[in-house]
Amino acid sequence: MDEFQKLLKQKAEIVDAALDFYLPREAFPKRLHQALRYSVMAGGKRIRPILVMESAKLFGLSFEKVIPTACGIEMIHTYSLIHDDLPVMDNDDLRRGKPTCHKVFGEAMALLAGDALLTDAFSIIARNSAISGISLQAVLDVIDRISKAAGSLGMVGGQAVDIDASGKDIDEQTLLYIDRHKTGCLISASLWSGARLAEASESDLKTIDDYGERIGLLFQIIDDILDINGDEKLIGKRVGSDAKNNKNTFPSLFGYDESLQMVEKLCKEAKDLISSFDNNWFFIQLIEFLKERRY
Amino acid sequence: MDEFQKLLKQKAEIVDAALDFYLPREAFPKRLHQALRYSVMAGGKRIRPILVMESAKLFGLSFEKVIPTACGIEMIHTYSLIHDDLPVMDNDDLRRGKPTCHKVFGEAMALLAGDALLTDAFSIIARNSAISGISLQAVLDVIDRISKAAGSLGMVGGQAVDIDASGKDIDEQTLLYIDRHKTGCLISASLWSGARLAEASESDLKTIDDYGERIGLLFQIIDDILDINGDEKLIGKRVGSDAKNNKNTFPSLFGYDESLQMVEKLCKEAKDLISSFDNNWFFIQLIEFLKERRY
Numbered sequence: 001m002d003e004f005q006k007l008l009k010q011k012a013e014i015v016d017a018a019l020d021f022y023l024p025r026e027a028f029p030k031r032l033h034q035a036l037r038y039s040v041m042a043g044g045k046r047i048r049p050i051l052v053m054e055s056a057k058l059f060g061l062s063f064e065k066v067i068p069t070a071c072g073i074e075m076i077h078t079y080s081l082i083h084d085d086l087p088v089m090d091n092d093d094l095r096r097g098k099p100t101c102h103k104v105f106g107e108a109m110a111l112l113a114g115d116a117l118l119t120d121a122f123s124i125i126a127r128n129s130a131i132s133g134i135s136l137q138a139v140l141d142v143i144d145r146i147s148k149a150a151g152s153l154g155m156v157g158g159q160a161v162d163i164d165a166s167g168k169d170i171d172e173q174t175l176l177y178i179d180r181h182k183t184g185c186l187i188s189a190s191l192w193s194g195a196r197l198a199e200a201s202e203s204d205l206k207t208i209d210d211y212g213e214r215i216g217l218l219f220q221i222i223d224d225i226l227d228i229n230g231d232e233k234l235i236g237k238r239v240g241s242d243a244k245n246n247k248n249t250f251p252s253l254f255g256y257d258e259s260l261q262m263v264e265k266l267c268k269e270a271k272d273l274i275s276s277f278d279n280n281w282f283f284i285q286l287i288e289f290l291k292e293r294r295y
Numbered sequence: 296m297d298e299f300q301k302l303l304k305q306k307a308e309i310v311d312a313a314l315d316f317y318l319p320r321e322a323f324p325k326r327l328h329q330a331l332r333y334s335v336m337a338g339g340k341r342i343r344p345i346l347v348m349e350s351a352k353l354f355g356l357s358f359e360k361v362i363p364t365a366c367g368i369e370m371i372h373t374y375s376l377i378h379d380d381l382p383v384m385d386n387d388d389l390r391r392g393k394p395t396c397h398k399v400f401g402e403a404m405a406l407l408a409g410d411a412l413l414t415d416a417f418s419i420i421a422r423n424s425a426i427s428g429i430s431l432q433a434v435l436d437v438i439d440r441i442s443k444a445a446g447s448l449g450m451v452g453g454q455a456v457d458i459d460a461s462g463k464d465i466d467e468q469t470l471l472y473i474d475r476h477k478t479g480c481l482i483s484a485s486l487w488s489g490a491r492l493a494e495a496s497e498s499d500l501k502t503i504d505d506y507g508e509r510i511g512l513l514f515q516i517i518d519d520i521l522d523i524n525g526d527e528k529l530i531g532k533r534v535g536s537d538a539k540n541n542k543n544t545f546p547s548l549f550g551y552d553e554s555l556q557m558v559e560k561l562c563k564e565a566k567d568l569i570s571s572f573d574n575n576w577f578f579i580q581l582i583e584f585l586k587e588r589r590y
Contacts, residue, residue, distance in 0.1 A: 024448070032447055032455035083410060088383075088402040107383040108458045111406070115378060116447035116455075118410065122417050123442035129435050136431035140424050143438060147418035152327055152411035153319070160327035160411075163403045177323075 004285040011053060011063075012046040015074060018067045022124050035105040035113035040078050043096050048190040049074045054282045055194025055208060065131050066197050069142055072125035073190050076150050079117035080186075082110055084159070122147075134197055142193045149189035158182030170248050176217075184216030191215075207273055211283065214270040218290050221263055224249035226293070228256065267291055299580040306348060306358075307341040310369060313362045317419055330400040330408035335373045338391050343485040344369045349577045350489030350503060360426050361492050364437055367420035368485050371445050374412035375481075377405055379454070417442075429492055437488045444484035453477030465543050471512075479511030486510075502568055506578065509565040513585045516554055516561070519544035521588070523551065562586055 019040055027033045049070030053063035085092040085100040086107060092100055102110035122143060129139040148154055158181025165174060191212040195205050228251055250259040267287050274283040314335055322328045344365030348358035380387040380395040381402060387395055397405035417438060424434040443449055453476025460469060486507040490500050523546055545554040562582050569578040 027448060029447075029452050029455040029459070031459060032452060036447065079410075083406060086406070088406060109455065111378060111381070111383060112451050112455050112458070114410075115374075115413065116451040118413055119442055119446035119451060121442075123439045123446065126435050126439040126442065129432075136435060137424075140421050140431060140434060144418045144421040147414055147416075147421065151414035151418065152324075152331065153322060156407050156411040156414060157324050157327060160324040160404065160407050163407070164324070164326060 004282075004289055007282070008045065008050060011050045014053075014067070015046040015049045015070060016041070018071050019074065022068075022071050031105065031109060032112055032116060035101055035109050036078075036117050038104060039082050039095075039101045039113060040075065040117065042098055044074075044078075046074060048077055048186060051187065051190040051212075052194040055191045056198045057194075058208075058277060058279060058283070059195050059198035059200040059204065061133075061194075061198035065134060066128065066194055068128040068131070069125050069139075069146075069193050069197060070190075072121040073146060073186065073193070075117045075121040075124065076146065077186060079114040079121075080150075080155060080159075082114040082117070086110060089159075089163070118150075128197065135199065138197050138199065141196050145192055145196070146186075146189050149185040154181055154185040154189075155183075158185070165248065170253075172253050175248050175250070175253050179217060179220040180213070183220055184213060187216040187219070188212030204277075207276060211270050211273040214266045214273070215286065215290065218263060218266045218270070218287075221250045221259055221266070222290055222293055224251055225256075225259055225263070263291065299577075299584055302577070303340065303345060306345045309348075309362075310341040310344045310365060311336070313366050314369060317363075317366050326400065326404060327407055327411060330396055330404050331373075331412050333399060334377050334390075334396045334408060335370065335412070337393055339369075339373075341369060343372050343481060346482065346485040346507075347489040350486045351493045352489075353503075353572060353574060353578070354490050354493035354495040354499065356428075356489075356493035360429060361423065361489050363423040363426070364420050364434075364441075364488050364492060365485075367416040368441060368481065368488070370412045370416040370419065371441065372481060374409040374416075375445075375450060375454075377409040377412070381405060384454075384458070413445075423492065430494065433492050433494065436491050440487055440491070441481075441484050444480040449476055449480035449484075450478075453480070460543065462541065465548075467548050470543050470545070470548050474512060474515040475508070478515055479508060482511040482514070483507030499572075502571060506565050506568040509561045509568070510581065510585065513558060513561045513565070513582075516545045516558055517585055517588055519546055520551075520554055520558070558586065 023037050023040060024033055025037075049067075052066050052070040052073060056066040057063050081095060082101045084090050085095055086102055093103055094100060100110070101113055105113065125143055125146065126139065128134055128142070129136050150156065152160075158178050161174065162178045162182060165178065188209055189212075191208045192205060195208045200208065227249065250262065254262065267290075270287050271284065274280045274287075277283075318332050318335060319328055320332070344362075347361050347365040347368060351361040352358050376390060377396045379385050380390055381397055388398055389395060395405070396408055400408065420438055420441065421434065423429055423437070424431050445451065447455075453473050456469065457473045457477060460473065465473075483504055484507075486503045487500060490503045495503070522544065545557065549557065562585075565582050566579065569575045569582075572578075
């Protein structure tokens with residue numbers, strides 16, 4: 001494992017431990033708390049919380065100081081997966097190789113577990129204000145930004161367009177909207193939140209936001225490309241399943257070659273943006289990591 | 296209409312106008328925003344936001360200053376109704392005499408409309424910090440309290456126990472848990488939030504909280520009693536429907552007479568608590584209003 005992947009793993013373990021601390025263990029109602037813990041602790045790369053922590057560090061704030069916000073964002077991400085997997089949405093039985101929340105706890109409890117994670121996330125994020133050296137205004141700005149990134153004009157907006165688009169031919173603009181909102185918004189918000197808590201300047205916040213926008217899109221395009229040329233054993237699903245399911249993807253709408261060109265362009269733009277900062281090793285490595293991703 | 300009901304109506308109109316202002320009207324995705332507006336603007340007595348405003352006023356803060364928080368709480372209340380009505384939960388077709396959200400927009404869109412309202416509520420509440428004379432710490436405390444009141448240890452917790460209890464015989468403690476959490480938590484949090492934004496003292500916050508706890512429970516017990524002796528035309532559903540549906544209610548578990556005694560006791564306690572404050576006319580009237588409720 002290279003240096004970068006080792007760092008991802010170390011940081012993910014820190015996030016796991018913090019989540020384990022924040023989520024009530026033996027609380028009543030028991031089945032509800034079991035359900036939400038089941039989904040949060042099911043593993044996952046913890047990319048979003050790591051982005052919060054690394055972004056804080058980039059602007060001179062110790063990563064430990066932003067852990068409440070990092071965990072809150074991961075809880076919001078997990079809620080979105082639980083609701084997405086419900087029969088009324090994507091109807092998925094498996095997530096990260098394990099039965100989905102509603103398969104284990106029933107649909108009603110899974111709905112409630114998602115609702116609870118989304119709600120509880122905001123009191124965890126608000127806790128960030130109790131940490132020394134964090135400004136109250138910054139925490140309020142972060143709450144505002146995360147709420148917008150996850151809400152009707154952000155992530156939920158992307159899901160709503162995705163639902164309406166399913167089984168239909170869509171244009172490039174609609175695909176870009178879905179991907180920018182379903183995944184992009186929360187990724188940008190993670191980077192922005194770390195930077196805001198570190199009191200980064202307006203112009204630095206803008207730069208990290210623009211970088212985040214490229215990273216979010218890169219993530220999605222490479223996902224779509226992997227469905228064509230990926231290693232089935234590594235990505236854990238059948239190559240070609242998107243085409244078989246008539247899913248609208250970057251290669252199907254923009255063409256395979258143009259999708260590869262978009263990847264190159266986004267990588268270059270992201271690199272240019274992040275080059276204006278010192279100590280940007282993590283963020284340069286992240287671009288390479290996404291580009292070289294095989295699963 | 297008496298003075299108190301006139302006040303409720305006037306304040307409800309202010310809340311309606313503010314919600315209309317906060318919710319994006321022509322925003323993309325259109326159907327999602329139509330769905331959430333449909334449910335929020337379907338009417339309703341706006342009790343919770345009025346409690347926020349009156350509680351602020353009780354402690355010397357103009358009610359206009361807490362409108363963002365008042366609206367955020369109403370959005371959270373509305374989300375809970377949308378999700379509660381879903382087929383996987385209570386499977387209700389009608390709400391306030393109109394088809395429920397999922398009947399008009401489909402189940403997936405209703406699920407997302409609820410998610411969006413819950414998420415967007417927190418950025419609306421965070422906006423309260425931009426109002427002059429409101430302390431940032433108070434807004435953060437309010438976000439924390441509302442998140443807890445609505446989350447896994449609050450409202451969603453009550454719903455989870457209710458789901459697990461449905462069709463089973465439960466004991467008195469479980470019924471009390473369900474009602475205290477499903478409705479009580481958000482009602483207390485409304486009163487507490489108005490007081491906290493008005494910088495009420497710790498001991499006053501405790502008193503208004505205790506009053507809220509009685510009001511929440513009163514509301515539920517009287518609801519259950521009305522199902523036995525209410526006027527069908529006024530309550531808008533069949534009298535006796537709880538008994539027919541084998542629903543666990545206060546009269547069925549504690550007995551009819553003891554339920555009436557509980558009402559008397561709660562009214563007296565609430566009145567004693569609120570008597571320690573001047574200008575408590577609204578809060579005294581509220582007790583009478585709940586007690587004399589016929590629908």
